[in-house]
Amino acid sequence: MSILDRIVRRFVPLSVRVWWRRGGALNLGDLRSMEPVSRVFGGDRGLPICRWYITRFLESHAGRVRGRVLEVAGNEYTRRYGGAQVTHSDVLMVVEGNPVATIVGDLQTGAGIPEGAFDTIILTQVLQCVFDLQGAMRTIHRALAPGGTVLITAPAIAPVSQYDVERWGEFWHLTPQSLTRLLATEFGDEQVQVGACGNHIAAHAYLAGMAAEELTEQELAPYDPDYPVVITAVATKSGTRAATPA
Numbered sequence: 001m002s003i004l005d006r007i008v009r010r011f012v013p014l015s016v017r018v019w020w021r022r023g024g025a026l027n028l029g030d031l032r033s034m035e036p037v038s039r040v041f042g043g044d045r046g047l048p049i050c051r052w053y054i055t056r057f058l059e060s061h062a063g064r065v066r067g068r069v070l071e072v073a074g075n076e077y078t079r080r081y082g083g084a085q086v087t088h089s090d091v092l093m094v095v096e097g098n099p100v101a102t103i104v105g106d107l108q109t110g111a112g113i114p115e116g117a118f119d120t121i122i123l124t125q126v127l128q129c130v131f132d133l134q135g136a137m138r139t140i141h142r143a144l145a146p147g148g149t150v151l152i153t154a155p156a157i158a159p160v161s162q163y164d165v166e167r168w169g170e171f172w173h174l175t176p177q178s179l180t181r182l183l184a185t186e187f188g189d190e191q192v193q194v195g196a197c198g199n200h201i202a203a204h205a206y207l208a209g210m211a212a213e214e215l216t217e218q219e220l221a222p223y224d225p226d227y228p229v230v231i232t233a234v235a236t237k238s239g240t241r242a243a244t245p246a
């Protein structure tokens, strides 16, 4: 440490040194309001930032969306990414009353969810709503056919959805470490690939309620592990699906 550094350390308070290093005071501008610009994840302004990451993730694994596919609450991603590769599309709901649901069941206990049935499970933004995560991992593993794959996204740095809180609950926001450990317990380390997307610009914009269209690709795409917005995972059940008898 130079003599000048020592003098600065001795006589200039820490807060002033931090301010100086960062290039002066920051201006919160439009964000200096108790009301975010959107309370629906930016959905009223454009594409929610989480969906920008989710669609990129699913696009990059579209080849895995095939055969009998299970998705939660709808089958938009099954149709969009599976297309003609999908032989049967199921929609899971935890409560009765959704006309598009083909299965009413609980991921925590496995009740209502068939065993060894699915080639692909698409689980986007669901795990934050499931209290017993290890139970859900058991159900997912059990429900997959041998060789089947689950494609998961889960929120990390994200607003809490009161819509979900009031219906089934919103209990956790995950990290790459927690999702890796949860999945590896059922699938084994070798069968699990966990990733994440986001950076501090995307995280701040998402929390403020801005939409993906309000940022550039150069602002959305880079990943900074200190600021994960969406956690992604691909886990494959070992084995090979028995051929269907002719």
Ligand SMILES: C[S@@+](CC[C@H](N)C(=O)[O-])C[C@H]1O[C@@H](n2cnc3c(N)ncnc32)[C@H](O)[C@@H]1O
Pocket: 071, 072, 073, 074, 092, 093, 094, 095, 105, 106, 107, 108, 123, 124, 125, 126, 129, 130, 164, 168
């Ligand atoms: C935020 S929504 C996500 C829906 C959809 N997958 C998406 O990407 O928009 C969370 C979903 O989790 C479902 N869910 C909550 N608890 C569940 C449970 N124990 N078993 C199965 N699904 C559950 C709810 O039905 C709800 O549709």
